[in-house]
Amino acid sequence: MGTRTVFIISDRTGITAEMLSHSLLTQFPGIEFDYRILPFVDDEAKIAAAKQQIDDDAKENGVKPIVFTTLVNDNLRYLLFEANGEFFDFFDRYIAPLERELKQTSSHRVGESHSMSDAKKYTSRIAAVNFSVHCDDGLHPGDYERADVILTGVSRSGKTPTSLYLALHFGIFAANYPITDDELEASTLPKILQPFRDKVYGLTIDPVRLQQIRSERRANSAYSELSQCRYEVGQVEQIYLAEGLPNLNATVMSIEEISATIIQDLALNREIF
Amino acid sequence: MGTRTVFIISDRTGITAEMLSHSLLTQFPGIEFDYRILPFVDDEAKIAAAKQQIDDDAKENGVKPIVFTTLVNDNLRYLLFEANGEFFDFFDRYIAPLERELKQTSSHRVGESHSMSDAKKYTSRIAAVNFSVHCDDGLHPGDYERADVILTGVSRSGKTPTSLYLALHFGIFAANYPITDDELEASTLPKILQPFRDKVYGLTIDPVRLQQIRSERRANSAYSELSQCRYEVGQVEQIYLAEGLPNLNATVMSIEEISATIIQDLALNREIF
Numbered sequence: 001m002g003t004r005t006v007f008i009i010s011d012r013t014g015i016t017a018e019m020l021s022h023s024l025l026t027q028f029p030g031i032e033f034d035y036r037i038l039p040f041v042d043d044e045a046k047i048a049a050a051k052q053q054i055d056d057d058a059k060e061n062g063v064k065p066i067v068f069t070t071l072v073n074d075n076l077r078y079l080l081f082e083a084n085g086e087f088f089d090f091f092d093r094y095i096a097p098l099e100r101e102l103k104q105t106s107s108h109r110v111g112e113s114h115s116m117s118d119a120k121k122y123t124s125r126i127a128a129v130n131f132s133v134h135c136d137d138g139l140h141p142g143d144y145e146r147a148d149v150i151l152t153g154v155s156r157s158g159k160t161p162t163s164l165y166l167a168l169h170f171g172i173f174a175a176n177y178p179i180t181d182d183e184l185e186a187s188t189l190p191k192i193l194q195p196f197r198d199k200v201y202g203l204t205i206d207p208v209r210l211q212q213i214r215s216e217r218r219a220n221s222a223y224s225e226l227s228q229c230r231y232e233v234g235q236v237e238q239i240y241l242a243e244g245l246p247n248l249n250a251t252v253m254s255i256e257e258i259s260a261t262i263i264q265d266l267a268l269n270r271e272i273f
Numbered sequence: 274m275g276t277r278t279v280f281i282i283s284d285r286t287g288i289t290a291e292m293l294s295h296s297l298l299t300q301f302p303g304i305e306f307d308y309r310i311l312p313f314v315d316d317e318a319k320i321a322a323a324k325q326q327i328d329d330d331a332k333e334n335g336v337k338p339i340v341f342t343t344l345v346n347d348n349l350r351y352l353l354f355e356a357n358g359e360f361f362d363f364f365d366r367y368i369a370p371l372e373r374e375l376k377q378t379s380s381h382r383v384g385e386s387h388s389m390s391d392a393k394k395y396t397s398r399i400a401a402v403n404f405s406v407h408c409d410d411g412l413h414p415g416d417y418e419r420a421d422v423i424l425t426g427v428s429r430s431g432k433t434p435t436s437l438y439l440a441l442h443f444g445i446f447a448a449n450y451p452i453t454d455d456e457l458e459a460s461t462l463p464k465i466l467q468p469f470r471d472k473v474y475g476l477t478i479d480p481v482r483l484q485q486i487r488s489e490r491r492a493n494s495a496y497s498e499l500s501q502c503r504y505e506v507g508q509v510e511q512i513y514l515a516e517g518l519p520n521l522n523a524t525v526m527s528i529e530e531i532s533a534t535i536i537q538d539l540a541l542n543r544e545i546f
Contacts, residue, residue: 004375013533015442016292022545023289023343024367027379035545039533066374070296086374093366094297101339101359102277106300122527123489129434136406161402164437168528169288216396254395254546255441260286260312272295272308273527 003032005057005065007085009050011072011110014039017090021068033066041071042110047079054083072110121271125171132167135175136160141192144175148268150196151176153203154184154232155223156213158250158258162203165255170263170270184235189243201262202240202247207233209251276305278330278338280358282323284345284383287312290363294341306339314344315383320352327356345383394544398444405440408448409433414465417448421541423469424449426476427457427505428496429486431523431531435476438528443536443543457508462516474535475513475520480506482524 006025008017014037025033036057041050057065067085071077081087095106134140135147137160144150149172151159159176166174183190193200207229214224222228240247246265250258263270279298281290287310298306309330314323330338340358344350354360368379407413408420410433417423422445424432432449439447456463466473478486480502487497495501513520519538523531536543 013529015529015533016296018545019289020293020363024364024371027345027364027368027381028371028375028377029380030377031375039537066371072300088367088370090293091297091300094361095300097361098297098301098339102301102304104301104303107302108300123486125528126431126434126486127489129437133406133409133433133437158399160406161399161441164402164406165441168434168438168441213396213399216400255398256286256288256546260288264312272291273529 003034004063005061006033006035007050007054007057007065007067008035008037009041009067009069009071009080010039011042011070011076012039014070017068017070020090021066021088025066042073042076044076044079047076051080051083054085058084072108074108121171121273125168125271125273128167128171128173129164131173132163132175136163138177141175141177144192144196146173147175147196147199148173149175149262149266150193150200151203151262152179152190152193152200153205154179154210154229154236156210156217157203157205158255159203161255162250162258162262165259166262169259169273170268171273172263172268172270179236179239181232184232184239187235187238187242189239189245197243197245199266200245201266202236202245203258204233204237204240204247204249206249206251276307277336278334279306279308280323280327280330280338280340281308281310282314282340282342282344282353283312284315284343284349285312287343290341290343293363294339294361298339314353315346315349317349317352320349324353324356327358331357345381347381394444394546398441398544398546401440401444401446402437404446405436405448409436411450414448414450417465417469419446420448420469420472421446422448422535422539423466423473424476424535425452425463425466425473426478427452427483427502427509429483429490430476430478431528432476434528435523435531435535438532439535442532442546443541444546445536445541445543452509452512454505457505457512460508460511460515462512462518470516470518472539473518474539475509475518476531477506477510477513477520477522479522479524 008014008021010017038050054065064084064086067087069089070091099105135143151163153159155178163174163176166172210229211224211226218224248261281287281294283290311323327338337357337359340360342362343364372378408416424436426432428451436447436449439445483502484499491497521534
């Protein structure tokens with residue numbers, strides 16, 4: 001089917017529109033999409049420039065590009081709709097029915113989401129990120145009292161990206177603690193984690209996948225040998241089982257999927273930013 | 274207007290649906306929304322449980338809850354629609370027009386976005402996160418060759434959360450380097466950054482806001498004195514000006530807004546996950 005151009009045009013970051021269009025277009029695996037993301041399109045001059053890009057693309061490719069928009073301002077939106085694109089506006093389709101249902105007209109203010117409009121909530125988000133960096137990879141266990149969750153698992157099982165995602169996206173104070181060789185031998189929860197076992201969550205991973213990941217980092221080392229990976233994963237899973245810890249095999253899961261599962265399993269409080 | 278319950282029901286993480294509903298509902302500032310997020314609702318039993326929650330809520334509050342859904346499976350979606358809610362499905366409204374426009378039926382496969390379906394892209398995302406943690410706060414400048422962008426600025430001007438967001442969300446290799454007191458005195462770009470000036474991006478911040486942030490961290494210290502904040506911000510802005518560095522005053526901007534601006538200003542390549 002070839003390639004189709006997709007424009008994402010937003011008066012703010014475009015991040016929401018981009019995620020939603022990506023969700024939708026991954027439902028059409030036969031087509032390759034060439035994304036052009038235009039954020040901060042918030043005045044008539046920028047709309048005119050975006051229109052030109054759409055028209056040029058339609059002319060060049062002989063087919064209208066797909067255009068996803070989140071434009072709060074009706075005037076700007078209708079100006080853009082004059083371009084030669086196939087338009088899908090995420091506001092247009094939902095705001096009117098929501099206004100009817102909520103019996104209130106919408107504010108039409110740009111940039112209310114992803115903004116600093118709620119300063120206190122925002123400060124707590126930054127605090128969560130700083131905490132997760134501060135308590136990455138077993139650092140500063142003396143601060144675990146403040147953690148909402150402490151991820152554990154063997155080296156390279158996904159703890160760091162997941163902790164940071166939980167902090168950035170949900171404002172969760174997420175520490176992570178790698179279980180070391182000595183602690184694996186013991187077959188019990190490391191001493192340092194014992195007082196916090198209610199907030200410990202274990203990650204595990206297929207040993208073959210772990211070996212691949214470790215090899216990219218440090219090839220031909222004891223660390224990346226399959227036998228070592230098998231041993232560590234076996235031991236860590238035994239600890240989870242013996243201690244009855246909630247845990248997750250994250251081998252084929254994305255950071256988003258791992259994070260959403262942990263939040264659900266531990267019923268963590270989280271924010272929406 | 275009081276509080277209105279909002280359900281977000283997804284067959285996967287619900288993160289996309291959550292972001293879009295948050296974007297939409299922040300347009301109704303008079304109403305407080307009580308979010309109930311139900312991810313991984315992917316079989317009939319879970320749909321039945323979700324239906325029950327919706328019906329119970331409608332009964333309790335005397336008004337239908339708002340229900341945002343992203344359910345790929347038509348059968349599950351229509352089952353859920355029998356509940357006593359006001360439904361907004363993000364797939365339903367867009368998939369049919371997209372199928373017409375793209376002349377292809379959609380795959381109806383669950384979890385294509387936020388998934389590991391593209392392993393190579395996914396590995397590069399994790400590598401970006403590891404790089405950003407590895408090169409946080411001036412660590413490992415010997416690895417700046419691999420950076421896509423090096424954020425700089427005074428302490429607490431937003432470098433760390435922004436670097437991590439760029440890595441996690443866009444797969445960008447983002448380092449960050451805090452300009453120290455000695456380097457501020459010199460009024461030129463720190464030596465360590467000079468070979469990489471094409472990828473250096475400066476953050477700045479209002480000194481009063483900086484003082485607030487620093488006070489939360491270390492109150493009543495020289496570090497958090499307004500005069501010190503004013504001095505540092507003045508010096509750093511002078512460096513940006515003298516060196517002609519791209520820079521941004523991030524005082525009232527969210528992490529998303531800062532990140533999207535940097536990507537635009539430096540025309541960085543980025544992925545969509």
